[in-house]
Amino acid sequence: MVEAVQGAGVVVTGAGGGIGAALARRFAAEGARVVVNDLDGERAKAVAEEIGGIAVPGDASGVVDAARDALGGTVDVYCANAGVGSGGSEAAGEGVWALAWDVNVMAHVRAAEALIPGWLERGEGRFVSTVSAAGLLTMIGAAPYSVTKHGAYAFAEWLSLTYRHRGIKVHAICPQGVRTDMLAATGSAGDLVLQPTAIEPDAVADALMKGIEEERFLILPHPEVAGYYQARAAEPDRWLTTMNHIQQKWEAGE
Numbered sequence: 001m002v003e004a005v006q007g008a009g010v011v012v013t014g015a016g017g018g019i020g021a022a023l024a025r026r027f028a029a030e031g032a033r034v035v036v037n038d039l040d041g042e043r044a045k046a047v048a049e050e051i052g053g054i055a056v057p058g059d060a061s062g063v064v065d066a067a068r069d070a071l072g073g074t075v076d077v078y079c080a081n082a083g084v085g086s087g088g089s090e091a092a093g094e095g096v097w098a099l100a101w102d103v104n105v106m107a108h109v110r111a112a113e114a115l116i117p118g119w120l121e122r123g124e125g126r127f128v129s130t131v132s133a134a135g136l137l138t139m140i141g142a143a144p145y146s147v148t149k150h151g152a153y154a155f156a157e158w159l160s161l162t163y164r165h166r167g168i169k170v171h172a173i174c175p176q177g178v179r180t181d182m183l184a185a186t187g188s189a190g191d192l193v194l195q196p197t198a199i200e201p202d203a204v205a206d207a208l209m210k211g212i213e214e215e216r217f218l219i220l221p222h223p224e225v226a227g228y229y230q231a232r233a234a235e236p237d238r239w240l241t242t243m244n245h246i247q248q249k250w251e252a253g254e
Contacts, residue, residue, distance in 0.1 A: 002209050006031040009071035013060035014082030016043025018180035019130055022201035023079055025051050035067040061107040064114035078115055080108040081130040085182040086144035097144050104148035108155055123167040129156040133176040133225045137232060140247050141189035160217050171211055175204050175221040192250050
């Protein structure tokens with residue numbers, strides 16, 4: 001059992017399925033009290049009933065107050081998991097870019113704004129951001145997703161460096177392909193880049209629990225991402241050339 005989450009009041013957004021549902025199940029199994037949030041109320045209710053949690057459906061951007069009330073006044077762990085996998089290029093359209101920014105970044109900012117003052121007063125709190133390896137690297141065919149996941153990672157990093165000495169723990173989960181509806185929606189780009197090494201959502205939950213136990217900021221359910229990230233930093237042009245070869249392969253339909 002992970003001592004840090006036993007008895008904790010936990011909120012997981014986007015928890016009606018996929019990674020979010022796996023996180024909710026795992027937190028409940030570890031003895032936490034879990035609020036299951038999702039835009040789809042029926043899916044949120046189904047997961048909550050399964051794990052003995054509390055369904056608080058609705059937009060992740062405004063869930064903190066209702067979740068806090070549902071947990072008896074205190075949120076100990078907040079998992080900013082809800083996200084949209086917006087594909088497309090620079091020409092994806094203002095609406096696509098705006099939605100990706102709002103869900104993948106600003107929902108995290110709004111949650112932190114609502115939670116941080118209370119956590120600072122208490123001297124403790126834990127913020128978990130489901131980012132993506134795309135936030136460390138990038139993803140072909142998905143400019144809005146890649147750019148906003150970089151933003152989500154940057155915000156989690158900023159929270160950690162700003163508040164870690166005041167008792168606030170931050171974790172950024174950055175998996176590659178995970179077998180969810182979002183992966184299925186990535187189409188041929190996902191088939192080429194993500195499907196070959198895709199993992200189950202439960203593996204992401206396992207990685208998070210291990211990361212919490214070890215108090216690690218960066219959590220990599222695909223350990224090989226660390227090497228890619230190092231290569232990107234050390235030799236960016238070589239890394240970009242390699243990624244461009246993958247882009248060309250995708251364009252050729254290979």
